[in-house]
Amino acid sequence: MTPARKLQVLCQEDFDRLLLWLDHDPERAGVVYEKIRWRLIAILASRGCPIAEELADETIDRVARRVADIQATYVGDQAIYFLGVMNNVHHEYLKQPVLRLIDIGHDSDERERTYLCLDNCLEKLAPHSRQIIERYYAETKRARIDLRKRIAREFGLSLNTLRLRALRIRAKLQTCIKQCLEVSEASSFGKRLGREISPNGRLC
Structure with missing residues (x-):
């Protein structure tokens, strides 16, 4: 899923804020976005997840909606934050059969x-x-x-x-x-x- 397609899922404001949080330069922000997304997919796939892309996109959706609350105080590599959210999303997915x-x-x-x-x-x-x-x-x-x-x-x-x-x-x-x-x-x-x-x- 490309950044353009993400606009169909997220509102424009959330998506723009996410890219700005990743990098103030729009072109570099797009590159960082894709790198993070494919890293999430690769990690989920390595865990045997059959819907790695869907969970990666769900992770990005959640992060995008939280940026407004964390952008002023978060310190460090943004990719680490994505990984933390991804772990929660994957855990929720794994619990579904148990539920x-x-x-x-x-x-x-x-x-x-x-x-x-x-x-x-x-x-x-x-x-x-x-x-x-x-x-x-x-x-x-x-x-x-x-x-x-x-x-x-x-x-x-x-x-x-x-x-x-x-x-x-x-x-x-x-x-x-x-x-x-x-x-x-x-x-x-x-x-x-x-x-x-x-x-x-x-x-x-």
């Missing part, structure tokens, strides 16, 4: 608690377990089969052993999220109850 394994709910507060619990429980997993669960349920049909074969090779496992391990990790993750939500709901209920009790200790 399908749990009941998110429709209430906004409930969804927020579920997302927080998911992050918390993923952090508790061993690194290799987290890598497996975040990748095992990604893709669909034939692409999923190929992905699982690749994961099995990377971890030195048979496909059946990988499947059993993924099921165990999934069960552990679901149990952790369920317990986390119960604690979160109890805490939320306690706060609501506290607001309903008057200063003299009686329910309002």
